[in-house]
Amino acid sequence: MTYCVGLMVDSGLVFMSDTRTNAGIDNVSTVRKMKTWDVPGERFLCLLSAGNLATTQATVSLLDERMVAPSERQPSILSQPSMFQTAKLIGETVKEVISGNAQGGQIAESVFSATFIFGGQIKGGRPRLFMIYPEGNFIEAGADNPFFQIGEHKYGRPIIVRTYDPQMSLEDCAKLLIVSFDSTLKSNLSVGLPIDMQFYETDSLAKGYRRRFDQKDEYYTTISEGWSNALRSAFDALPAFER
Numbered sequence: 001m002t003y004c005v006g007l008m009v010d011s012g013l014v015f016m017s018d019t020r021t022n023a024g025i026d027n028v029s030t031v032r033k034m035k036t037w038d039v040p041g042e043r044f045l046c047l048l049s050a051g052n053l054a055t056t057q058a059t060v061s062l063l064d065e066r067m068v069a070p071s072e073r074q075p076s077i078l079s080q081p082s083m084f085q086t087a088k089l090i091g092e093t094v095k096e097v098i099s100g101n102a103q104g105g106q107i108a109e110s111v112f113s114a115t116f117i118f119g120g121q122i123k124g125g126r127p128r129l130f131m132i133y134p135e136g137n138f139i140e141a142g143a144d145n146p147f148f149q150i151g152e153h154k155y156g157r158p159i160i161v162r163t164y165d166p167q168m169s170l171e172d173c174a175k176l177l178i179v180s181f182d183s184t185l186k187s188n189l190s191v192g193l194p195i196d197m198q199f200y201e202t203d204s205l206a207k208g209y210r211r212r213f214d215q216k217d218e219y220y221t222t223i224s225e226g227w228s229n230a231l232r233s234a235f236d237a238l239p240a241f242e243r
Helices: 052-069 083-101 157-163 170-185 218-237
Strands: 001-009 011-018 018-024 029-030 034-039 043-051 115-120 130-131 139-140 145-152 195-201 210-213
Touching: 001 043, 001 115, 001 130, 001 170, 011 043, 011 115, 011 170, 034 195, 043 052, 043 145, 043 195, 052 083, 052 115, 083 115, 083 130, 083 139, 115 145, 115 195, 130 145, 145 157, 157 170, 170 195, 170 218
Parallel strands: none
Antiparallel strands: 001 011, 001 145, 011 195, 018 029, 034 043, 043 115, 115 130, 130 139, 195 210
16 A cells, blocks of 8 residues: 655645555555656656555656657657646546556456546646546646545545645654655555655745655654654543543
8 A cells, every 4th residue: 555645735735755665464565656757947746656666666666768769659658738738648548548457347447447646837827736547537726635645545634634724834744754754664564764854945946945854863863753642642631521
């Protein structure tokens, strides 16, 4: 399983993804689930993936391959005129990969399913954030749904819903998402460290601050322990139950 979040605020976008993948309790490994592309001054793109690992890796590889000789292949992900058209291209690529894997007809296409969070900005447009489904269609984030989660999201959702504010700084978004991920890690063994984080500042049109949090990261440990202590203190401060 996995857990990925894309969050949109006034100051930009924050992306975070775990790196655990497993095919059983005795076959656990670390795989990066975040991919970025950028042309400084023109565009920045970030893609997070969850689902069948072969499908997600094949999709990213195909997008990369088609940048090498775009005149001889399908359109390049870096040649699309808008974020909408780029999301559409990614959706079409996902459909192509899943359809190709299922050609034998013996296994349902759902076995090869994969879901993506895609966001960024292209010059002339605003920052945008999408969730792309295995069927190739997608939805866009907005004021009513300013963030997307994919993978094992139920444990980390409540803190985001309760705390999110569109005027938050990217740094506060990072703190919020670390708490969300820590809650998920403590509840589900299929999600694990290290965690990758990527900032994108509105209108910068360049790759922003990036960081990986592992088991030895002091800030992550401080937030994890601080959140646990704060929850205990809040619980103890609640009125006692009387019978």
